[in-house]
Amino acid sequence: MLMRKTAALLLLSLPLALTRPARAQAPVHYNVALPNAVHHEARVTVTFREVPAGPLQVRMARSSPGRYALHEFAKNVYDVTATDSRGRTLTITKPDPSGWDVSGHDGTVTFTYTLFGDRTDGTYVGIDARHAHLNTPATLAYAQSLAQRPAEVQFAGLPAAWKVATQLQPDAAGTTFTAPHLQYLFDSPxxxxxxxxxxxxxxxxTIEIMALHDGTSAELDTYTAQTKKIVREAAAVFGGMPTFDFGRYTFIANYLPQTNSDGMEHRNSTSVTSARPLRGAGLLDNLGTVSHEFFHAWNVERLRPQDLEPFDFSRANMSSNLWFAEGFTQYYGELLQRRAGVYATDSMYCAEALSGLVGAMTLSPGAARFSPVHMSQQAPFVDAAAAIDPNNRANTYLSYYYIGGANALALDLELRQRYKTDLDTYMRALWQQFGSQQQNYAPTRPYTIPDLRRVLGEVARDTAFAGRFFRQHILGHQRPDYPKLLAPAGLLVRPLRPGQASLAARLSFNPTDSTATLGATTIGSPLYQAGLDRDDVLLRLDGQRLTSGRSLPELLGKHRPGDVVQAEVRTRTGVRTVPVTLAEEPGLEVVTYEQAKMPVSKAQRKFRAAWLGSRAR
Incomplete structure (x- = not known):
């Protein structure tokens, strides 16, 4: 009798409770335990209180901030139960693959499930006996109807030596971590x-590194010292640091052997993961991710495109602006490493950064056909998206990282040569207009493509130039003239392997029968021109069988570009012999004039130093 009366009073009070602002209502409470971590399982309990009458729709996210394809995180959730405030089992129905509807509650729903995860990166969940790396959209169930409520996360039964690394706000005891609402929670690894x-x-x-790694303290110190330089160089581009919401920024670093390479940006943190250690080439590779992701603290987290605001966790999120959000960040991630001295020389920067951008942009068939805006819109199909059918991306696609980065390079050089300004000034102007003002953990004024074009005209003091640049290179697919643009810096674009004959294709050697299977052939390549395509099998070339994987380069080494050789192939229409005109091995490199043993003028040295030299004070 007393229990029924209490329940009735609770139900009467609910309408009054729900008139309060969402942030004053009962927070959504999460408890995460790892009782079976060795088998990659977590047990998650979510408690929803002051729930309105009617079924509560509980969902797992289908996408994740910084990722643009569907990932269907519900596929790793099982053993689902739900109870009310008195522990009574509630009815659960399954309306769709990513969700559960819970009915019959008394204003409280305790929703519990097992989560499996064994991929440590910025998108998924990695759990084992040594660590747990949790991307929150892949970990925590949510109710969209309660998305504006605060959230709090606790961890149960962790080993005494374990610490929590996150941008969530800890309480004084360091046991409960809070977020103001769902958007912030799901942006917090x-x-x-x-x-x-x-x-x-x-x-x-306050900048902090929270690292899991197998190396020495000295290696982490070296990594930290280089990260400090990168942080200073990034701040110099924008004229100062962002205002981090809780006064700190965290590099959440996981460099254990079971880790997958990734980097994922967040408002006040980044998740940087790799199996490579913090030494040798691994150090350089990991610092490259650090540089890229920290630049995102401005570009994409606060300086944010309108078509990604707010992020929708229930669907794939398409943006037309990833050429800028990711591509310009790709350019700066490499440039900051040169300015910080991580790339110790200009020639190293050319080899590690510029050669890749210029080569990809110049040689990609996709870049000759489609714009950076189009490439951005392809992200839901390519950004770690899963599909089993073949595609033609070798001929239709160039990553928005590369096409955007290559256009950032061209724009920076053109601004410096023609307008006595630079891309740093452009980024600062955009920051001041669209990034510096934030409200409720989001930009007050996200940008559009017309905004980007207008500000470029203001910085260059030439609106016609800005209109032409966007029309030709962003909305269109005209490729910049890199040899001309790089010459004032004393940099040369040249063939990577001049005079070397090639089929310009990927072939897989088959040792069982001394043949080779073709991969996708690209437009204009010798095999494409000869009418050959993926899965065709090369039986003989120039009358000879391939006896090993080394046979093909040895055979081609006897020829020059332009030579015609006969290829015996097995295609879907049968065995035939076709003539193939060999091409020069594709590939470009950017080198300094010094490397090319060409004279370098004082003006070229000055230009290069102004571009690649440190900006930090």
């Missing part, structure tokens, strides 16, 4: 384990 920590102040902000 969490790493659990025996973290090694480094902390410093930069521009009045």
């Amino acid at each position: 969490i790493s659990l384990g025996e973290q090694q920590m480094r902390v410093w102040q930069e521009g009045g902000r």
Whole structure:
């Protein structure tokens, strides 16, 4: 009798409770336990209180901030139960693959499930006996109807030596971590384990590294010292540090052997993951991710496109602006490493950064056909998206990282040569107009493509130039003249392997029968021109069988570009022999005039230093 009366009073009070602002209502509470971590399982309990009458729709996200394809995180959820405030089992129905409807509750729903995860990166969940790396949309169920409520996360039964690395706000005891609403919660990765920590102040902000790695403290110190330089160079581009929401920014770093290479940007943190250690080539590779992701603290997190605001966790999110959000960040991620001295020389920067951008943009058939805007819109199909059918992306696609980065390079050089300004000035102007003002953990004024074009005209003081650049290179697919643009810096674009004959194709050697299977052939390549395509099998070339994987380069080494050789092939229409005209091995490189043993003028040295030299003070 008393229990029924209490329940009735609770139900009467609910309409009054729900008139309060969402942030004043009962927070959504998460408890995460790892009782079976060795088998990659977590047990997650979500408690929803002050729930309105009617079924509660509980969902797992289908996408994740910074990722644009569907990932269907519900596929790793099972053993689902739900109870009310008195522990009574509630009815659960399954309306769609990503969700559950819970009915019969008394204003409280305790929703519990097992989560499997064994991929440590910025998108998924990696759990084992040594650590747990949790991308929150892949970990935590949610109710969209309660999305504006605060959330709090607790962890149960963690080993004593484990620490929590996250941008979520800890309480005084460091046991409960809070978010103001669902958007912030799902933008906040969490790493659990025996973290090694480094902390410093930069521009009045606290920067911290929380790292899991197998190396030495000295290696982490070297990594930290280089990261500090990158942080300063990034701040110099924009004229200062962002205002981090809780006064700190966290590099959540996971460099354990079971880790997958990735980097994922967040408002006040980044998840950087790799199996490569913090030494040798691994250090350089990992710092490249650090540089790219920290630049995102401005570009895409606060300086944000309108078509990604707010992020929708229930669908794939398409943007026309990833050429800028990711591509310009790709350019700066490499440039900041040169300015910070991570790339110790100009020639190293050319080899590691410029050669890739210029080569991809110049040689990609896709870049000759489609615009950066189009490439951005393809992200839901290519950004870690899964599909089993073949595609023609070898001829239709160039990543928005590369096509955007290559256009950023061209724009920077053109601004410096023709307008006595630079891309840094453009980025600062955009930041001041669209990024510096934030409200409710989001930009007050996200940008559009017309905004980007208008500000370029203001910076260059030439609106006709801005209109032409966007028309030709962003909305269109005209490729920049890189040899002309790079010459004032004393940099040369040249063939990577001049005079070397090639089929310009990927072939897989088949040792069982001394043949080779073709991959996708690209437009204009010798095999494409000869009418050959993927899965065709090369039986003989120039009358000879391939006896090993080395046979083809040895055979081609006897020829020059332009030579015609006979190829005996097995295609879907049968065995035939076709003539193939060999081409020069595709590939370009950017080198300094010094490397090419060409004279370098004082003006060229000055131009290069102004472009690649440090901006930090």
